[in-house]
Amino acid sequence: MPKIAILSDIHGNLPALQAVLKRVAKSGAEEIVFGGDLVGYGASSRECVDLVRRLGGHCVLGNHDAYTKAVADDGEECLPEDWPANPVWAGIAHAVRHMDKEALEWLWDRPWFLNLKGAILAHASLSNPNAWHYIEDDETAAPTLAVLKEKGIGVGFFGHTHQCKIFVDRSVGVVPKRLSEDRYLIPEGAVCAITVGSVGQARGENDERATWATWDPEERIVEFHRSYYSHLRAAREIMEAGLPMESAMRLLPESKRIFNLKQEIYDERTYRTERVEL
Numbered sequence: 115m116p117k118i119a120i121l122s123d124i125h126g127n128l129p130a131l132q133a134v135l136k137r138v139a140k141s142g143a144e145e146i147v148f149g150g151d152l153v154g155y156g157a158s159s160r161e162c163v164d165l166v167r168r169l170g171g172h173c174v175l176g177n178h179d180a181y182t183k184a185v186a187d188d189g190e191e192c193l194p195e196d197w198p199a200n201p202v203w204a205g206i207a208h209a210v211r212h213m214d215k216e217a218l219e220w221l222w223d224r225p226w227f228l229n230l231k232g233a234i235l236a237h238a239s240l241s242n243p244n245a246w247h248y249i250e251d252d253e254t255a256a257p258t259l260a261v262l263k264e265k266g267i268g269v270g271f272f273g274h275t276h277q278c279k280i281f282v283d284r285s286v287g288v289v290p291k292r293l294s295e296d297r298y299l300i301p302e303g304a305v306c307a308i309t310v311g312s313v314g315q316a317r318g319e320n321d322e323r324a325t326w327a328t329w330d331p332e333e334r335i336v337e338f339h340r341s342y343y344s345h346l347r348a349a350r351e352i353m354e355a356g357l358p359m360e361s362a363m364r365l366l367p368e369s370k371r372i373f374n375l376k377q378e379i380y381d382e383r384t385y386r387t388e389r390v391e392l
Contacts, residue, residue, distance in 0.1 A: 115231050115332045117142050120310045122149025122273030126156025127314030130324040133343035134313050143328050149273035150176025150237035155361045157351035159209035175224040176237040177246040183222050185210045201361045232331035233269035248275050255281035255307045263305045276312035278325050278338040296338040320367045
């Protein structure tokens with residue numbers, strides 16, 4: 115059975131998606147699936163959706179993807195008064211403005227779940243998908259673990275939190291084995307909820323790299339991956355698109371945020387010498 119690359123929360127970050135896809139090509143993965151939230155925050159939602167579709171379009175619905183429907187149907191008048199300064203709603207409005215009707219309808223038609231070999235993929239919690247609950251600690255993971263156990267699925271992959279973590283139902287008596295820093299063996303019978311990070315806006319670490327995962331259903335190994343990309347280019351594009359500075363700031367590690375962001379991303383000398391691995 116082929117290894118599967120799982121990419122989630124692209125959020126309109128084309129430089130990150132392009133860099134990760136180059137890494138995927140070298141990872142041994144023969145299939146790519148997407149955990150939702152292709153749009154929002156970043157400057158290139160349309161381009162990211164187009165690229166995912168060209169790659170087969172195996173993608174679940176994310177909350178940002180779903181939010182575009184209300185804006186497309188009712189117009190920007192449905193947004194809160196301060197939406198231009200709000201990273202979420204400004205990104206949604208930008209996506210709707212720059213995507214054609216056919217692409218938007220494709221986005222809205224994404225399924226809630228995808229069945230993978232030996233696992234399931236969803237954007238957020240399985241216990242109440244419409245509520246977009248986060249899986250971020252043992253307490254919030256418990257309802258989803260209960261669904262995985264009840265349905266006999268065992269392994270679930272999720273986005274939404276933008277962090278790489280594994281949550282386990284220890285009551286079944288089978289737990290993952292850590293093979294190295296980012297590789298885990300998931301034994302048969304284990305019940306795990308695995309959040310795969312974010313390609314477009316990783317969170318929780320002082321680290322600008324895009325995060326994603328691979329799943330080998332035959333060996334039952336999950337591996338988290340962290341890929342460098344041109345985060346300064348992505349931040350610059352956000353600023354040039356007129357999106358909130360906060361969306362650009364989120365792409366930079368804390369050590370970068372002590373500088374003036376606008377000066378940083380427009381300094382061509384910095385831009386040409388930034389650290390990028392492809």
